[in-house]
Amino acid sequence: MKPLIPLLASLLVLLPAIGFAQTGPSAKTAPAPAAASSGYARTAGGTICTTAPRTEWFPEDEMRLLAQHRGYRIKTFKVANNSCYEVYGFDRHGRIVEAYFNPVTTRLVRENIAR
Numbered sequence: 001m002k003p004l005i006p007l008l009a010s011l012l013v014l015l016p017a018i019g020f021a022q023t024g025p026s027a028k029t030a031p032a033p034a035a036a037s038s039g040y041a042r043t044a045g046g047t048i049c050t051t052a053p054r055t056e057w058f059p060e061d062e063m064r065l066l067a068q069h070r071g072y073r074i075k076t077f078k079v080a081n082n083s084c085y086e087v088y089g090f091d092r093h094g095r096i097v098e099a100y101f102n103p104v105t106t107r108l109v110r111e112n113i114a115r
Helices: 004-018 025-029 034-038 062-067
Strands: 041-043 046-049 073-078 082-088 096-101 109-112
Touching: 025 096, 062 082, 062 096
Parallel strands: none
Antiparallel strands: 041 046, 073 082, 082 096, 096 109
């Protein structure tokens, strides 16, 4: 058991550095960043959907068909910020929409609806 004690001591020293053993009021009241809670990151250049290499992306023509199956009428389909598939067109309710999809998981990341 003796070799285990130094290992545990070193882990206890590292835990605050990696965010597991935070104490104080900031650990309880600090809100999660918006990008982490919503599943995408936003930079000055726009939305980041994935950092995966293009070889792992869903094919564009299949993503276009999938978006149409989900109810989008596509006017423009493109790659945005080199990390998202972006659709301009109309949603199933006929509203003008801009939608961003993760090209690896095909999940809707963000949708902007015109008012």
